[in-house]
Amino acid sequence: xxxxxxxxxxxxxxxxxxxxxxxxxxxxxxxxxxxxxxxxxxxxxxxxxxxxxxxxxxxxxxxxxxxxxxxxxxxxxxxxxxxxxxxxxxxxxxxxxxxxxxxxxxxxxxxxxxxxxxxxxxxxxxxxxxxxxxxxxxxxxxxxxxxxxxxxxxxxxxxxxxxxxxxxxxxxxxxxxxxxxxxxxxxxxxxxxxxxxxxxxxxxxxxxxxxxxxxxxxxxxxxxxxxxxxxxxxxxxxxxxxxxxxxxxxxxxxxxxxxxxxxxxxxxxxxxxxxxxxxxxxxxxxxxxxxxxxxxxxxxxxxxxxxxxxxxxxxxxxxxxxxxxxxxxxxxxxxxxxxxxxxxxxxxxxxxxxxxxxxxxxxxxxxxxxxxxxxxxxxxxxxxxxxxxxxxxxxxxxxxxxxxxxxxxxxxxxxxxxxxxxxxxxxxxxxxxxxxxxxxxxxxxxxxxxxxxxxxxxxxxxxxxxxxxxxxxxx
Amino acid sequence: xxxxxxxxxxxxxxxxxxxxxxxxxxxxxxxxxxxxxxxxxxxxxxxxxxxxxxxxxxxxxxxxxxxxxxxxxxxxxxxxxxxxxxxxxxxxxxxxxxxxxxxxxxxxxxxxxxxxxxxxxxxxxxxxxxxxxxxxxxxxxxxxxxxxxxxxxxxxxxxxxxxxxxxxxxxxxxxxxxxxxxxxxxxxxxxxxxxxxxxxxxxxxxxxxxxxxxxxxxxxxxxxxxxxxxxxx
Numbered sequence: 001x002x003x004x005x006x007x008x009x010x011x012x013x014x015x016x017x018x019x020x021x022x023x024x025x026x027x028x029x030x031x032x033x034x035x036x037x038x039x040x041x042x043x044x045x046x047x048x049x050x051x052x053x054x055x056x057x058x059x060x061x062x063x064x065x066x067x068x069x070x071x072x073x074x075x076x077x078x079x080x081x082x083x084x085x086x087x088x089x090x091x092x093x094x095x096x097x098x099x100x101x102x103x104x105x106x107x108x109x110x111x112x113x114x115x116x117x118x119x120x121x122x123x124x125x126x127x128x129x130x131x132x133x134x135x136x137x138x139x140x141x142x143x144x145x146x147x148x149x150x151x152x153x154x155x156x157x158x159x160x161x162x163x164x165x166x167x168x169x170x171x172x173x174x175x176x177x178x179x180x181x182x183x184x185x186x187x188x189x190x191x192x193x194x195x196x197x198x199x200x201x202x203x204x205x206x207x208x209x210x211x212x213x214x215x216x217x218x219x220x221x222x223x224x225x226x227x228x229x230x231x232x233x234x235x236x237x238x239x240x241x242x243x244x245x246x247x248x249x250x251x252x253x254x255x256x257x258x259x260x261x262x263x264x265x266x267x268x269x270x271x272x273x274x275x276x277x278x279x280x281x282x283x284x285x286x287x288x289x290x291x292x293x294x295x296x297x298x299x300x301x302x303x304x305x306x307x308x309x310x311x312x313x314x315x316x317x318x319x320x321x322x323x324x325x326x327x328x329x330x331x332x333x334x335x336x337x338x339x340x341x342x343x344x345x346x347x348x349x350x351x352x353x354x355x356x357x358x359x360x361x362x363x364x365x366x367x368x369x370x371x372x373x374x375x376x377x378x379x380x381x382x383x384x385x386x387x388x389x390x391x392x393x394x395x396x397x398x399x400x401x402x403x404x405x406x407x408x409x410x411x412x413x414x415x416x417x418x419x420x421x422x423x424x425x426x427x428x429x430x431x432x433x434x435x436x437x438x439x440x441x442x443x444x445x446x447x448x449x450x451x452x453x454x455x456x457x458x459x460x461x462x463x464x465x466x467x468x469x470x471x472x473x474x475x
Numbered sequence: 476x477x478x479x480x481x482x483x484x485x486x487x488x489x490x491x492x493x494x495x496x497x498x499x500x501x502x503x504x505x506x507x508x509x510x511x512x513x514x515x516x517x518x519x520x521x522x523x524x525x526x527x528x529x530x531x532x533x534x535x536x537x538x539x540x541x542x543x544x545x546x547x548x549x550x551x552x553x554x555x556x557x558x559x560x561x562x563x564x565x566x567x568x569x570x571x572x573x574x575x576x577x578x579x580x581x582x583x584x585x586x587x588x589x590x591x592x593x594x595x596x597x598x599x600x601x602x603x604x605x606x607x608x609x610x611x612x613x614x615x616x617x618x619x620x621x622x623x624x625x626x627x628x629x630x631x632x633x634x635x636x637x638x639x640x641x642x643x644x645x646x647x648x649x650x651x652x653x654x655x656x657x658x659x660x661x662x663x664x665x666x667x668x669x670x671x672x673x674x675x676x677x678x679x680x681x682x683x684x685x686x687x688x689x690x691x692x693x694x695x696x697x698x699x700x701x702x703x704x705x706x707x708x
Contacts, residue, residue: 044660051604052612053614054603056603057603117598118667118669119675121594124597127598128597128600130599130603131597132602132610132611166491192593192607192679239491240493240494243498246497250505256610258691263515346611419692423694424617425624426626
């Protein structure tokens with residue numbers, strides 16, 4: 001029953017290209033994550049060939065880039081749906097896609113084969129900027145800005161010409177902020193405090209502000225599509241979420257300014273606003289469940305089929321509500337107060353939070369968008385979860401939760417022994433690393449990483465074959 | 476069907492305006508605080524040291540001075556102490572200390588060394604194994620106050636291991652040939668660090684130790700067992 005290319009708009013096709021690269025990079029993230037996890041247990045693995053510094057860098061860069069790809073893809077995908085028209089500069093959009101993909105490939109090849117350079121500006125421009133998470137060399141930064149400007153022009157011109165919905169308004173203003181903030185990352189200074197001050201403008205104001213708002217907008221769109229939620233209600237929730245996310249997230253930036261040389265007043269500002277950061281995440285969680293239940297009840301009352309239009313997407317959407325709250329909200333709050341953070345800052349605690357937050361807040365909703373792309377591509381009226389869909393969501397969620405618990409235990413041990421007991425020196429660090437509790441935690445992290453990767457294979461299999469499932473309902 | 480006026484709480488326009496106002500207000504507050512912070516974390520110069528002006532990020536010429544990390548009575552946590560302690564945890568800016576045999580680096584020379592070191596720290600991806608000011612990866616020790624680590628000091632095992640007689644020479648030697656001096660099964664890779672870059676990196680580390688990090692890391696190098704471990708290992 002498979003039908004090929006049911007896309008009504010080229011923009012949706014372009015969105016699916018972005019999704020495809022995103023899935024490939026997601027795979028690369030997992031492979032490099034496994035290599036890094038192995039290096040924690042067997043430090044001689046690939047020593048002086050592909051060191052931890054490189055594998056960990058690609059692990060996280062692949063994560064960031066696949067999420068950016070999936071977000072751009074999602075916007076291209078929903079643009080015609082929201083505006084009612086084809087994307088204006090679709091030819092340019094496709095060209096920019098190839099430019100970006102080529103640039104990403106070159107950057108990764110340089111990371112793997114050249115790795116480091118001499119202490120010159122040439123290294124910063126051509127090999128690596130060496131600033132965690134945004135290591136891409138300066139030439140690639142400029143390329144990224146050009147591509148993003150083209151993308152922004154495309155979305156703006158399309159939105160101005162077509163219908164203007166609340167979701168589109170949020171996405172457009174969010175995209176400007178997201179792109180503008182990246183400029184703060186293209187900067188060299190000898191003053192490391194100044195360096196990290198602006199570096200956090202990119203990192204924090206992306207993942208704890210603009211990306212979260214993007215997730216809110218995507219969730220709003222998905223709820224309308226998947227459970228027929230009413231647009232006015234969804235958009236009202238979206239505005240409330242924007243107010244709460246930006247209201248807490250922008251000044252929540254202060255929790256990164258406790259110990260980098262910045263003044264003490266950031267203790268109070270960072271503590272207060274970042275303690276509020278979980279609030280909108282609770283709201284988003286409640287919102288998804290509320291809308292789902294409400295729409296189901298309405299359908300039940302009128303005797304209509306109550307199943308959702310896209311079960312796998314709905315499952316991932318629910319795991320988003322839950323994972324965002326748990327990973328970003330609860331695990332973030334654990335160590336956000338300066339009184340706690342003075343000991344947890346720079347330990348595996350942060351890694352635990354990072355794993356669950358990125359998965360819960362972003363990987364889940366973007367995977368839901370992949371399924372919506374599949375649904376659109378094959379023109380499926382009701383997309384039903386298969387065995388592989390369920391295995392994928394179960395194994396990936398279980399794996400990431402397992403890694404998070406393992407890293408949390410490692411973090412506790414490190415906080416107590418290396419920090420509180422022994423005072424954070426070189427030896428204190430390695431004494432803590434040698435503890436049985438640390439090595440057991442690292443073993444479990446690897447095992448759970450493998451579980452996650454198996455889940456990913458199910459996900460890929462499912463994305464490739466779900467359109468053939470006989471359970472689907474076609475138009 | 477005529478509808479009654481809807482409540483403001485379920486009015487999209489109200490929430491859209493609220494979102495705009497909240498975002499605008501938070502952004503303005505952040506920009507204002509940023510201006511204040513920029514002033515407070517701009518790097519000092521030798522004149523500040525001469526005039527005993529305490530800067531959160533001091534001049535690169537601190538490499539000419541003795542650096543400690545002591546409890547400050549007034550602030551209730553450790554702070555970097557430059558050029559001697561007045562007994563209450565305040566800098567005297569007097570006591571000098573040789574750095575690669577000299578304690579008279581000019582502003583220009585010290586700035587150049589720090590510049591080279593900062594560039595090297597990025598060109599070699601230090602942050603993807605270590606943490607600097609607590610930020611980075613968690614595969615290797617935090618370097619925020621590495622300059623003050625007892626293991627690198629006199630009688631420290633790291634200095635002894637390299638066979639050098641000063642802290643800075645030992646650090647520079649280690650950075651150039653980390654594979655020769657394993658301190659743990661997890662070894663630092665050979666990153667092709669040149670002798671010049673190594674000197675720059677050590678200057679960068681010494682300067683970083685003088686940044687006022689509000690007491691982070693707490694109790695660094697002060698806890699007896701942590702240091703004893705270092706000596707007996």
